[in-house]
Each structure stands twice: as C-alpha cells, then as structure tokens.
Amino acid sequence: MAIIGLEMTVETPLRIGDGMSVRRDRVGRPCIPATALKGCLRESIGQIAHAFAWPTCRPPDSATMCHPVAASETSAAEPCVVCQLLGSPWTEGLLYLGDLVTDDPPVLATRQHAAWSRTRGVALNSLTVHGEALPAGTVFSGVLRHNLIERWQLGLLVAGLSAVRRIGEGYAVGWGACHITMSGLGNRSALADALEGYRLDRARGRG
Numbered sequence: 001m002a003i004i005g006l007e008m009t010v011e012t013p014l015r016i017g018d019g020m021s022v023r024r025d026r027v028g029r030p031c032i033p034a035t036a037l038k039g040c041l042r043e044s045i046g047q048i049a050h051a052f053a054w055p056t057c058r059p060p061d062s063a064t065m066c067h068p069v070a071a072s073e074t075s076a077a078e079p080c081v082v083c084q085l086l087g088s089p090w091t092e093g094l095l096y097l098g099d100l101v102t103d104d105p106p107v108l109a110t111r112q113h114a115a116w117s118r119t120r121g122v123a124l125n126s127l128t129v130h131g132e133a134l135p136a137g138t139v140f141s142g143v144l145r146h147n148l149i150e151r152w153q154l155g156l157l158v159a160g161l162s163a164v165r166r167i168g169e170g171y172a173v174g175w176g177a178c179h180i181t182m183s184g185l186g187n188r189s190a191l192a193d194a195l196e197g198y199r200l201d202r203a204r205g206r207g
Contacts, residue, residue, distance in 0.1 A: 005183035012177040015133040034097040045160035100140035109133035155195030
C-alpha cells in the first residue's frame, strides 16, 4: 500500500466540532476527521467527472449510489470513477484517509450566523455564534494510503485533492478556505498526462 503525505493549510478561520469546542483526536489535538475530508474529496472528484461528462452516482443516499447487484442486473461494467476510488456502502474503495491533525491551539472566535429563506430570498434572522476555531495559517498534516494501480486514477486523486478549497463550518461568512499540498507522488506532470490520456480514450469510446 502506497502512502501520500498531506498538509492542509487553512486560509481563513476553520471550525469543525460540536458545541463550543473543535473536534479533537484521541490525544487531544485539534483535527479534521477523515470523514470530513473524504466527503470534500468525493464532491471534488465528482465535479471533475461531471466536467469530463463521465457518469456518476448520486451520494449520499445509498439508494442512488453504485451497487454491485444493481450493476449486474443492468449490465453496467463497473462502479463510477468516484466509487472506484472512494467506495460505496457496498464496495470498498482504494483510498484510506486518516485524520489531519495539528499541534496549534484553537482560539475563541465569533461569527455571525444567518438563517436564509430560499423561497423569499432574504435573511430571516441573525445571531452571534461563539466557540473555538483554528485561525488562518494553521497547518494540519496526515497521510493517505491507497491501492491505486492505474496512473490515471492517481492523476484523478491529485486533481481532486487540489480542488478541495473549503471545509468545515461557516461557508457563508468565508470560513474554511484551505488548500492541500501533497508529497510522495513522483512526477505530477506524468500523472496529469495519464489522466488526460484516459479522458481522451473514454471520449473515443476505448475507456
């Protein structure tokens, strides 16, 4: 199993947690849970697949995600590219994400939270929310283990991680902006070329 080193730098305050506190790991360090990162990665890879006009399932409802029994009944050859990498409720993926952690302490932060009416297009009310958050500039680190064999899959993973630009709470007020850097990948240009070659092969009907 190969390992990719991950570092996520937050560009605006970040908050993932319950109540007043940020999420912490078993030894008390502030962390970004693997599930949160996996959700963002699934969304970003899905957006890339959509841009390439590749069919994808519709998470998070298990009834609309890739299912091996349903696939055999409809003669579908394989799960969508997103489920190939990240799995579905019935199939194991090829990526194994761990929590991202930091030794930096959180700070007490305040932000405005507004409830929004979609039908009326107006803010219904506003309240001030207090609690812990990680300040801009905080760096989280961790690893991603994978069993990817095809170079285009690794290229798709790199593109997906690079596209993760927000995580956590407070999207509406600009919180959670971030970027991810990766190590242990080798020649990234070659991975991008492999992904583009696979895209072209699919477009020509050979993928």
